[in-house]
Amino acid sequence: MKSGLVVLAALTVLAACGSPQPTQRGIGFDDFSQFELERARREAALSSPRQSIIPPPQVNTIPGASPLPPGGIPSSDLAAAGIGQVQTPVNTGNDPGRTQGLDASPTNAPPALANNPGISDEQSFDAVAGRETIESDAERRAAQAAARQEIQPTAVPQRPSSTGPNIVEYAINAPNVKGQEWYSRSILSGQGRFQRNCAGYASPDEAQRDFLSRGGPERDRLGIDPDGDGFACGWDPAPFKRAAGN
Structure with missing residues (x-):
């Protein structure tokens, strides 16, 4: 009886060892093996290099040209125009206080040095101090004073009488x-005679001078003052009066 019970117990133990294990489940997965598989895939994706989704920029296909970004200007063209370049001041060597900006190039020639001996530099202390002393400056000033000439005023020359009547004084x-x-005036002085005789003078001043030399203004031998105002061929004394303050 006892041996039968022992055999039954041994069979029960063997049956329990051979039965399938319960399925282990993960969160969101049907079983634990699927969870492990998905975790391995995620770790592999994270450890591999990430690929950029941004397409590479297009480059200029012209031979010898600088890379051209989309919608941009080549860097060579910008450099030729002086854009984007930082110019470092360079000392010229002649004056410690002077610097030059842009370097000379075929399109940017250096400024020409002005060396005009006719321009005085006596207002520059450095220029004068390099060649003058107190003694030399005194000698130079004395030579200038000796060379100075004073012109005394003289009387206004008399107007020669051969030039004819003085129309300025008359005006x-x-x-x-x-x-x-x-x-x-005579009734014989008409407009036709006036125009014909006045056409022979180069200017109203010349006509007035000849008019006075022929007895005017009292007489009008040529009919060049038909209105009797004393002025021939339209001559006007007003500018002379204004100049004299009258």
């Missing part, structure tokens, strides 16, 4: 204005 002393009748 200043005229008692009337242009167009105002002051002298009587």
Whole structure:
């Protein structure tokens, strides 16, 4: 009886060892093996290099040209225009306080040095101090004073009488204005005679001078003062009066 019970117990133990194990489940997965598989995939994806989704920029396909970004300007063109370049001041060597900016190039020639001996540099202390002393400066000033000439005023030269009547003096002393009748004229003085005779003079001044030399203004031998104002061929004394302050 006891041996039967022992055999039954041994069979029960063997049956329990051979039965399938319960399925282990993970969160969101049907079984634990699927969870492990997905975790391995995620770790592999994270450890591999990430690929950029941004397409590479297009480059200029012209031979010898600088890379051209989309919608941009080649860097060579910007450099030729002086854009994007930082110029370092360079000492010229002649003056410690002077610097030059842009370097000389075929399109940017260096400035020409002005060396005009006709321009005085006496206002520059450095320039004068390098070649003058107190003694030399005193000698130079004395030589300048000795070379100075003073011109004394002289009397105004007399106007020669051969030049004819003085129309300036006549204009200043005229008692009337242009167009105002002051002298009587002959009825023979007409517009046709006036225009014909006045056409022979180069200017109204010349006509007035000849008019005075022929007895004017009292007489009008050529009919060049038909209105009797004393002024021939439209001559006007007003500018001379204004100049004299009258």
